[in-house]
Amino acid sequence: MKDFKAIRLSYKNTPLEVRGKLSLSQDDCETLLSNFQKDSRINELLFVSTCNRTEAYYIAEEDLSDDLISQISTLKEVDTQESNQYFESLCQPKDVQNHLFRVAMGLESQVVGDIQISNQVKRAYQWTADYNMAGPYLHRLMHTIFNANKRVQIETEFRDGAASVSYAAVEMIDEITTDINDPKILVVGLGEIGTDAVRNLQNTEISDVTIMNRTFSVAEELATETGYKTRPFEELWTAAKEADVIISSLPIADYFHKENVADLDILAFKCFLDLSVPRSVAVDVETIPGVLVYTVDDINARATKALERRLNSIPQVETIIEASLTEFNKRTQEMEFSPIIKGLKNTLEEIREKEIEKYSSDLSNKEKKQVDKITKNLLNKIMKVPVLQLKATASANKKEGQKMGKIITDLFDLNINS
Known part of the structure; x- marks a missing residue:
């Protein structure tokens, strides 16, 4: 498909602040899809947007x-000149195909192999289908991606194991709380890693999560996004007493110590689970009976092993992508x-x-039945020769295949729209 194109920006070339301003929600994507339904220049359109990227894939001459x-800029109330600094255009179909595959597989993610991006791409495709902006090409391409x-x-x-600290921390919580009915999780401190941990908890069966931050508005905003509870920081010790697992990413050394x-x-x-550097959970806490402490080093070691396995698997993934695209x-x-083959057969x-x-x-x-059977078999054998020749020629040289297709169309005066 010569007309398959894309625009993209990602964490690789765009600051977090700008990515946040240009990130598209479901409502945003649906608004844009609705707007472009009226644009006759564009045939098919897909928006993929996460906290790390905003992209659009489309078919247009x-x-x-x-x-x-x-x-996008108008919708997000961002100056277009600022957006233009970060968005890149891709106009070579093979480059666009390959990039979409790599994004959907997680090869382009900050956390290599991130399973969330696959789900996000599926949701994006569903919105596109809902607005009738996915035609034959995108339908086939997306299903090829899902099969790959x-x-x-x-x-x-x-996809084995958790390859980031926040992922690994949540994976550990899942294991630690296996035998606890409805475990209570408290997340204290909502810097980047603490926020990631909260978002990753959404991929588990754990539902009783309370989030706290010294700036209460930050906790409230994340609670609205995730549907989790929040409490003022002043209630920390009450919440800690009730919690089974406490994830701390407080930037305060030894905030949790043996006495408190x-x-x-x-x-x-x-x-x-102490995600802070330096430690926010003091060493002496480990001496308290019934207390388990995992530091960022413990969690990092787990993530590093998983990351190594994922990195070693990249050549296999790229081979699968290449075979699928071929x-x-x-x-x-x-x-x-x-249409030419169908037209020839109809004629x-x-x-x-x-x-x-x-x-x-x-x-x-x-006799009629015999004649019908014989002539059908004869027709199929006659059809086989030009069809195989057409496919073989097109496979070797697309332009030559197009020439042969035109010759067949003109020779038999085919109505290829029938």
Whole structure:
């Protein structure tokens, strides 16, 4: 598909503050899809937006990068000149295909192999389908991506284990609380890593989560986004007493220490995951009976092992992508000639039926059936020669295939829209 294009910005070239301003919610994507439904220049359109990227993939004869960037900027109330500094245009279809595959697989994620991006791409495709902005090309491409994703999941270690500190911390919580009915989780401190941990908790079955921050408005905003509870920082020790697991990313050394943690009257079990550097949970807390403490080094070691496995799997993932794209483009090319093949078959079938009709009155029912069977088999064998030749020529040289297609169309005066 020569007209497949894209615009993109990501964490690789865009500051977090700008990414935040240009990030698209579901409502934003639906508004843009609705707007572009009225634009006759654009045939198919997909928006993919996360905290780390904002991208649009589209099919149009001309480069519509400026229009897309302008509409996104207007919607997000960002100066277009600022947006233009960060958005890049991709106009080579193979580059666009490959990039979308790599994004959907997690090869372009900050956390290599991030499973969330696959789900986000699926949701983006659903919105596009809902607004009838996915045509034959995007439908086929997206399903090819989803099938490749299944292969990556089954055939490689690319998605095994948690490959970031916040992911690994949540994975550990899942394991630690396996035998606890409805575990209570308290997250204290909402810097970047604490916020990531809260968002990653949404991918678990854990529902009883309380988030706290010294700036209460920050906790309230994240609570609104995630649906979790929040409490004022002044209630920290009450919340800590009730919690089974405390995730701390407070930027205060030894904030939790033996004296104040011992006052929590721990009867059986309490776990601290300390994501702070320097430690916000003092070493002496580990001596309190019933208390488990995991530091950022413990969690990092776990994440590093998972990351190594994922990085080692990248060549396998890229091989799967290459094979999937080769098959997709082969089928796409064949579909380009399917109207010609269908037109040729219809024309020959029409000739066959007319000839049989001339002699049908002289034939018995048994003879009619035999003639019908023989002529159908003959037609199929005649069809096979030009069809195979057309596909082989197009596979070797697309332009030569297009020439041959035109010759067949003109020679048989085909109505290829029928």
